[in-house]
Amino acid sequence: MSSAAAAGAAPADDAGARAAGLIGMLADERAVIREIAESRIAALGTSAAPGLASALETLDDRDAQVRLEGAFRRVALPFLQAWRLSVSDAAGPGPPAPDAPAARDPAAELLALGAPAWPLLHRTARCGNRIVARAAERVLADAAERLAAMPDQRTFERLRYFLSPLLARRGDAAAGDLLREHLSRTLADARTGTARVRARAEEELCFLGTPAEEFLSDPARTPELGAAERDALLRSVKWCLFPDLRIRTGMSMDGWERLSWRERHERVPLWKRIAGEDAVPLLMRVMAEEPEDIVKLSAVVALIEIGAIDGAAAPAGVPPPVALRVLLLEVWDLRRKSEFGRALDLLDMLVRELPGDREVRVEFGITLRHAKRFDDALREFRTALGLSGPRPKEAAVGYQLALTLLQAGRHEEAIVEFTRYLGTAAGDTALARALWYDLACAYALSGRPAEAIDALLASIEKGFRDREHLVRNDPDLESLRQLPEFRRVVDALDRAAAADGGGAK
CATH class of the missing domain: 1.25.40 (Serine Threonine Protein Phosphatase 5, Tetratricopeptide repeat)
Incomplete structure (x- = not known):
């Protein structure tokens, strides 16, 4: 039992008992009863997960099993999500916070759900982001290695949809034989089962990928398929266009x-x-x-x-x-x-x-x-700067280098680089304006106010007009704003803006 399920024994037992009473309803001949049962099982929450997992291993009715599996997926989603978050957090930088809650083992909680965890992880390995997909693949590979004995026929028929991710990751002949038998029976489900069973079977073929594609491509193994039916199934498997995805996107690969x-x-x-x-x-x-x-x-x-x-x-x-x-x-x-x-x-x-x-x-x-x-x-x-090419110009690249030095706090080095490229930017007014302005910032941060004032005046001559940024918003110029000379810069900007026919921004 998972630690989440064990946290409160009495509620878990109650949920398990309620689940047991509902599971039999999944095979009822009346569709409305089956739908009610599935909905109520899913609503029981994570405390019912172990009981549902055990029930999945005993059901013989394929339609009832698919319905219970669907309910189980919804119940198990918090376990899967907690595991995914733990994997993503483990890949992130830094140790856990000092006040973090007591350590949990989301992987153990997920795996404690039993065989139904394998399809969830298999889908994650195919569809997750690269961090969780690799982690899921490692978990499945380890589980496949630990699968010591192949199941008997009765157990295999009940659990084959859950064991297939492990069989696909083993290289031995016995696992290969069982996987091919599973593919043959899954193909029969996809052709003759109820609508729900057909959709689950087609999803299974899609997510098995290459083994299913190779199996379907061999007419000797699938003589019951006509050419058109084979082509349609192969197309779905090749592109992993499972039924739910087709419905959501409204597209096919035809x-x-x-x-x-x-x-x-x-x-x-x-x-x-x-x-x-x-x-x-x-x-x-x-x-x-x-x-x-x-x-x-x-x-x-x-x-x-x-x-x-x-x-x-x-x-x-x-x-x-x-x-x-x-x-x-x-x-x-x-x-x-x-x-x-x-x-x-x-x-x-x-x-x-x-x-x-x-x-x-x-x-x-x-x-x-x-x-x-x-x-x-x-x-x-x-x-x-060492590469040739028409764009961007050398002075523009040099400006980016100098700006990076400025933002890194290497102010004296930034001054050298801004100054170096001022001469080559003469024909580009916008670039020259940016060079002069950021040179002023570097001077101000280096404690050279007189040179900073001169550079600001030069940037105004090149078209700088952002009064709000100059007077209030730029923290690099804070050391200049109380100086008498700074008033001269603001007046120069105001005169230039008036001469342009408008006010400063």
């Missing part, structure tokens, strides 16, 4: 290859937006097989945003210019939303594929700076 690249490109982010992690296997297949680079890269972007892959896991292939622009726009949007980790994953992929592209290096550096990784950002800007 005719996918005949769609234009633009239509395929438009569908990819739609899958991510509607289905989230459930779309991971489908997106992985698109990433692996799509012939058009821009569609493939759209799948890569979606997978990185979901968290299923990082930049290093993206497929090789230099993106075409139009795809590069799409990816950089995505980076800018992620940076705007402060999602620096995912932006860096995209940029890591781009730097790996385009190590000599100055623009990619500069965007990488800017994002690293936003993430407060100043040393890494400086490395990227210095690398970019």
Whole structure:
């Protein structure tokens, strides 16, 4: 019994007793009684989980078992969620807080649910973000190794939907024979069972993936399938387009290859937006097989945003210019939303594929700076300065390097770099204005007020007009605001704004 279930023995016993009374109703011939039973079992909550797990191992009626499994999934969701959070937290930086509650073992709580935990973990391994998917895969691999004896036929028939994730991860002949027998019976369920059983069987085939695809591809093993039926099942399994996903997205993969690249490109982010992690296997297949680079890269972007892959896991292939622009726009949007980790994953992929592209290096550096990784950002800007290319200009790259030094607190070094690139930015008024203004900030933070005032006056000559930022909002200039000379800067800005025909901002 899980520790969550054991926390209150009497409530758990009561819930178990109520569950036992309801389980028999799942096989009732009246649909309304079956629906009521399923709903009430799910409402019992986590305290009923051990009893439900035991009941799943004794039911022979396939429709009743599928209904009970559906109720169990809803009851077990808190266990799975607690485990996922524990895995994600373990991957994060830093020790637990001193006042953290007493340690729990979410993995033990989940596994204490028994055989029904395996399909939950198997689905997580296929569809979770890369951290929890790898953790789920490790748990399943360990469980498969510990599966010492194959079950007898009666037990296998009752538990085969729960044991299949373990059988698929074993390499021995006995497990292979049982997995093929399971696939044959699951195919029969998908063709002749009730609507609920058919949907569960098709979901099982989809999530088993390669073993199911190989089994269905062999006419000798599936002589009962006609060509059209075989093709439809194979398509669903290949793209892991299980029934629930088809319903949610309203899409199928029929005719996918005949769609234009633009239509395929438009569908990819739609899958991510509607289905989230459930779309991971489908997106992985698109990433692996799509012939058009821009569609493939759209799948890569979606997978990185979901968290299923990082930049290093993206497929090789230099993106075409139009795809590069799409990816950089995505980076800018992620940076705007402060999602620096995912932006860096995209940029890591781009730097790996385009190590000599100055623009990619500069965007990488800017994002690293936003993430407060100043040393890494400086490395990227210095690398970019050593590369040739029309954009961005050398002075613009130098400005980003100097700004990074300023934000890292290395004020004297920043002054040197701002000054170095002032001469090369003469033809770019906006860049010269930014260089002069941030040079003033570096001087102010270095305790050199006279030079800071001169630099601010120069930035005004180049078009700086943000009075509110100058007078109130910029903390770098706090040391100047009480000086008499600062009034001279404000007056100069006001005169310049009036001469422009408007007021300062």
